[in-house]
Amino acid sequence: MTELLVNTVSSVLARIGRTAESVARDAGQMAILVARVVRATATGQVALRDVLTQLMSVGVGSIPLVAVTAALSGIVTSQQGGYQFTNSIPLYVLGSVVTAGVILELGPVMTAIVVIGRVGARITAEIGTMKVSEQIDALHSLGRDPVAVLAAPRIIAGMLAMPLLVGLANFIGVFAGLVAARFAVGLGADSFLYGARLFWHSWDLLYSITKGFVFGFVIPLVSVHMGFKTGGGAEGVGRATTSAVVTMIITVLVLDAIFPPLFLN
Amino acid sequence: MIEYIDVHKAFDVPVLTGVSLSVETGETLSIVGPSGTGKSVLLKTTNGLLVPDRGDVRIDGVSVYHAEREQLAAIRRKVGYVFQYSALFDSMTVFENVCMGLSDGEARRARTPEVLRKVCDSLEDVNLDPALVLHKQPSELSGGMRKRVGVARAIVARPEILLYDEPVTGLDPINSAAISRLILEIRERTHVTSIVVTHDIEQALEISDRVALLTHGKLRFVGKPEAFRASSDPVVRAFADRQAAAEAALQLVERGDDDN
Numbered sequence: 001m002t003e004l005l006v007n008t009v010s011s012v013l014a015r016i017g018r019t020a021e022s023v024a025r026d027a028g029q030m031a032i033l034v035a036r037v038v039r040a041t042a043t044g045q046v047a048l049r050d051v052l053t054q055l056m057s058v059g060v061g062s063i064p065l066v067a068v069t070a071a072l073s074g075i076v077t078s079q080q081g082g083y084q085f086t087n088s089i090p091l092y093v094l095g096s097v098v099t100a101g102v103i104l105e106l107g108p109v110m111t112a113i114v115v116i117g118r119v120g121a122r123i124t125a126e127i128g129t130m131k132v133s134e135q136i137d138a139l140h141s142l143g144r145d146p147v148a149v150l151a152a153p154r155i156i157a158g159m160l161a162m163p164l165l166v167g168l169a170n171f172i173g174v175f176a177g178l179v180a181a182r183f184a185v186g187l188g189a190d191s192f193l194y195g196a197r198l199f200w201h202s203w204d205l206l207y208s209i210t211k212g213f214v215f216g217f218v219i220p221l222v223s224v225h226m227g228f229k230t231g232g233g234a235e236g237v238g239r240a241t242t243s244a245v246v247t248m249i250i251t252v253l254v255l256d257a258i259f260p261p262l263f264l265n
Numbered sequence: 266m267i268e269y270i271d272v273h274k275a276f277d278v279p280v281l282t283g284v285s286l287s288v289e290t291g292e293t294l295s296i297v298g299p300s301g302t303g304k305s306v307l308l309k310t311t312n313g314l315l316v317p318d319r320g321d322v323r324i325d326g327v328s329v330y331h332a333e334r335e336q337l338a339a340i341r342r343k344v345g346y347v348f349q350y351s352a353l354f355d356s357m358t359v360f361e362n363v364c365m366g367l368s369d370g371e372a373r374r375a376r377t378p379e380v381l382r383k384v385c386d387s388l389e390d391v392n393l394d395p396a397l398v399l400h401k402q403p404s405e406l407s408g409g410m411r412k413r414v415g416v417a418r419a420i421v422a423r424p425e426i427l428l429y430d431e432p433v434t435g436l437d438p439i440n441s442a443a444i445s446r447l448i449l450e451i452r453e454r455t456h457v458t459s460i461v462v463t464h465d466i467e468q469a470l471e472i473s474d475r476v477a478l479l480t481h482g483k484l485r486f487v488g489k490p491e492a493f494r495a496s497s498d499p500v501v502r503a504f505a506d507r508q509a510a511a512e513a514a515l516q517l518v519e520r521g522d523d524d525n
Binding site: 047129130133134135137138139140141142143144 | 309312313314338341342344345346348349350352353354355365366368369373418
């Protein structure tokens with residue numbers, strides 16, 4: 001019995017140790033990747049055309065899905081708030097709840113989730129396929145740095161596009177919440193905006209956009225890193241993509257939890 | 266001149282266990298051997314795609330592994346590499362793929378007539394009609410055409426050394442013969458130093474000045490094709506005979522298919 005307990009505990013500890021080692025190794029490799037991206041950018045190895053192509057893909061291509069997600073987030077927040085506030089709290093407070101909820105939380109996080117699913121997974125699968133089909137080796141052999149050609153344009157595009165997407169999601173989410181409040185609980189636009197202004201801090205918008213910038217850096221960084229370390233053929237690409245999506249979602253949610261104590265207190 | 270000096274490489278198990286070999290300028294050397302003996306691994310150590318655990322590779326006296334960044338870039342510009350499955354960039358057209366073989370500066374001037382001429386010349390060198398393939402995606406090409414585009418990309422910058430990794434894998438006998446002819450033509454025209462990794466002993470004997478047999482991570486035989494044919498070494502004989510037997514069996518099967 002004691003032996004079984006010791007074996008179970010040592011097995012759990014070994015698994016924790018392996019996971020910690022793997023996380024530390026990935027973190028180290030990503031730090032090296034960031035340093036190489038900075039060097040490639042600073043030495044002018046990154047083609048503007050590649051950055052613009054990725055901006056189209058990450059930014060413009062994500063607009064419809066981000067708009068739909070943001071609108072639905074605003075509508076749901078407004079309806080749920082209306083249901084809870086009716087007959088208990090002045091309804092104009094709904095304007096503040098929707099605005100703060102969308103700008104501080106739902107806008108950046110929902111946009112990040114959309115970009116992870118639409119762009120992050122694609123980047124890992126694309127670079128992973130290039131890795132297993134020797135296209136990355138081909139870049140090396142042609143004297144091209146894969147970090148300059150593949151990683152840097154995607155990370156730069158992510159950092160530029162995400163804050164803009166978050167800004168757009170905030171606007172659409174609040175507007176959809178305003179319209180939903182009118183139909184769900186009969187709250188007029190004037191009252192909604194009065195409530196929104198009552199508890200408004202300009203800092204909230206900067207906070208939201210900063211979140212977008214950080215998520216826009218982390219999502220392509222993780223997805224590129226996972227793509228580069230892909231091995232093992234088609235199955236390996238599938239494994240890397242799944243692993244990248246899980247890692248990106250957890251990373252975004254952990255960062256989201258770290259933001260308030262750092263910036264809102 | 267390319268020198269491999271006591272090259273060792275292991276992944277989970279030892280793959281190369283002390284390979285030493287010199288390839289003279291302008292020479293064509295084929296490395297043959299059973300699958301999994303490290304032929305492609307040895308080729309990839311030539312331009313630094315893989316780093317040996319021990320030993321060194323020198324090109325014209327410069328160590329590939331101790332070279333500065335700029336020196337390594339210069340070495341890689343000297344070396345063209347033809348990958349086993351072509352490794353064409355899927356998202357690019359044939360023109361853009363071949364352009365990637367040019368220097369950064371030339372690739373940035375991709376729309377100039379001078380660059381277009383170089384790309385077209387290179388495609389013509391591998392017997393492809395630029396008008397037909399220039400704007401196609403790799404997915405629109407046959408296996409043989411993809412191989413040729415891979416060769417065109419490798420030779421567009423007129424390298425001094427060409428490395429071929431299994432150039433006829435996956436090709437039918439007609440396309441295999443065409444690729445072998447192409448390797449000879451390129452060599453005749455450009456006097457390039459070539460290393461060909463292949464499992465096809467007939468191709469190796471046909472196109473090479475020397476043949477090297479790699480077994481169990483070591484070189485078992487290095488010499489002229491005639492010496493390979495005449496070798497009394499039982500391992501060399503076993504490899505050549507097994508290959509001959511396999512080819513004979515394949516011919517029988519093909520003949521049987523024809524009869525049906």
